[in-house]
Amino acid sequence: MTGRLHGKTAIVTGAGSGFGAAIATRFAGEGATVICADLAGDKAAAIAASLGNGSSARACDVGDPASVAALAEYARARHGHVDILVNNAAISQRPKRTAKSEVAEIERLFSVNVLSIQHMIVHVLPLMRERGGSVINMTSVTAIRPRPGMTWYNATKAAVISVTHSMAGEFAADRIRVNAIAPGVSRTPMFDAIFGAGERAEQAYGQLVETFPLGRLSEPADIAAAAVYLASDEASFITGVVLPVDGGRLIG
Numbered sequence: 001m002t003g004r005l006h007g008k009t010a011i012v013t014g015a016g017s018g019f020g021a022a023i024a025t026r027f028a029g030e031g032a033t034v035i036c037a038d039l040a041g042d043k044a045a046a047i048a049a050s051l052g053n054g055s056s057a058r059a060c061d062v063g064d065p066a067s068v069a070a071l072a073e074y075a076r077a078r079h080g081h082v083d084i085l086v087n088n089a090a091i092s093q094r095p096k097r098t099a100k101s102e103v104a105e106i107e108r109l110f111s112v113n114v115l116s117i118q119h120m121i122v123h124v125l126p127l128m129r130e131r132g133g134s135v136i137n138m139t140s141v142t143a144i145r146p147r148p149g150m151t152w153y154n155a156t157k158a159a160v161i162s163v164t165h166s167m168a169g170e171f172a173a174d175r176i177r178v179n180a181i182a183p184g185v186s187r188t189p190m191f192d193a194i195f196g197a198g199e200r201a202e203q204a205y206g207q208l209v210e211t212f213p214l215g216r217l218s219e220p221a222d223i224a225a226a227a228v229y230l231a232s233d234e235a236s237f238i239t240g241v242v243l244p245v246d247g248g249r250l251i252g
C-alpha cells in the first residue's frame with residue numbers, strides 16, 4: 001500500500017459487507033481514516049475494528065434522513081470535515097416479472113438506493129465544501145445493460161448515474177468531484193441472497209461467468225481498486241464519469 005489517501009477522512013456506506021467492506025479496508029490501507037456506516041452496525045463495527053488509523057463505525061439507515069443527519073453530525077464532531085464519501089449501500093430485489101413488482105418494494109428500493117444520495121447531499125456534502133473532495137456513487141452495469149427480472153433495481157441504478165452527472169456539474173464549483181463505479185456481478189452476500197446456495201446457484205453463477213469477456217466475475221478487490229483511484233488526488237481532474245469495472249461485460 002502506498003498511502004494514496006494519506007490524511008483523508010472517508011465515509012463508506014454499506015461498509016459491513018461485500019464491496020463496502022473491501023473499499024473501507026483498501027482506503028485504510030492507503031492511509032485514510034474511515035467511518036464505516038451500515039444498517040448492520042455490528043458488521044460495520046467488526047470491519048472498523050480491523051482497520052486502525054482512528055477508523056470507526058456507525059449504525060446508519062441511509063434511506064432515513066434523520067439517520068444520515070446523525071451520521072453527518074458524528075463525522076463533524078469526530079473529524080470536522082469529510083474528504084471522501086462512498087455511497088455504496090443498496091438493496092436488491094428477487095428476480096421476477098415486472099408486473100409482479102409491488103409498489104412498496106419499489107418505493108423501498110428507491111428510498112435506499114437513490115433518495116439516500118439526496119440525504120447525503122443535504123447533510124454530508126456541507127462537510128466537504130471547505131476542502132473539496134470526492135464522492136463515489138455505486139451504480140451497476142445492469143443500469144446500462146439490464147438483465148430481465150430486475151427492472152426496478154436496474155431503474156434505481158440508472159437513476160444513480162443521472163444523479164452522478166447532475167451532482168458533478170453542480171458541485172464542481174466546490175471542488176467536489178462526483179463519479180460512479182458500475183460493477184459487473186460479484187459473488188457478494190447481495191448476490192448470494194438472490195441465487196441461494198447449492199447446485200442450482202453454482203449453475204447460475206457458471207452461466208453468468210460466460211457473459212464476461214474476461215472470463216470471471218468481478219471481485220470486491222477490483223471495485224476497491226477503482227474506488228481508491230477515483231478517491232485519490234491522481235483523479236483530481238476526473239468528475240462526472242461512470243467507470244465500468246465489469247470484465248468487458250458492457251462490450252461483450
Ligand SMILES: NC(=O)c1ccc[n+]([C@@H]2O[C@H](COP(=O)([O-])OP(=O)(O)OC[C@H]3O[C@@H](n4cnc5c(N)ncnc54)[C@H](O)[C@@H]3O)[C@@H](O)[C@H]2O)c1
Binds near residue numbers: 013014016018040187
Ligand atoms: N454484488 C454485485 O454483483 C453488484 C453488482 C453491481 C453493483 N452492486 C452494487 O454494489 C453495492 C454493494 O453491493 P454488495 O454486493 O457489496 O452488497 P452487500 O449486500 O454485500 O452489502 C450491502 C451492505 O449495505 C448495507 N445496507 C443495506 N441497506 C442499508 C441501509 N438502508 N442503510 C445502510 N446500509 C445498508 C447492508 O447491511 C450490507 O452490509 C450496492 O450499491 C450494489 O447495488 C453490486
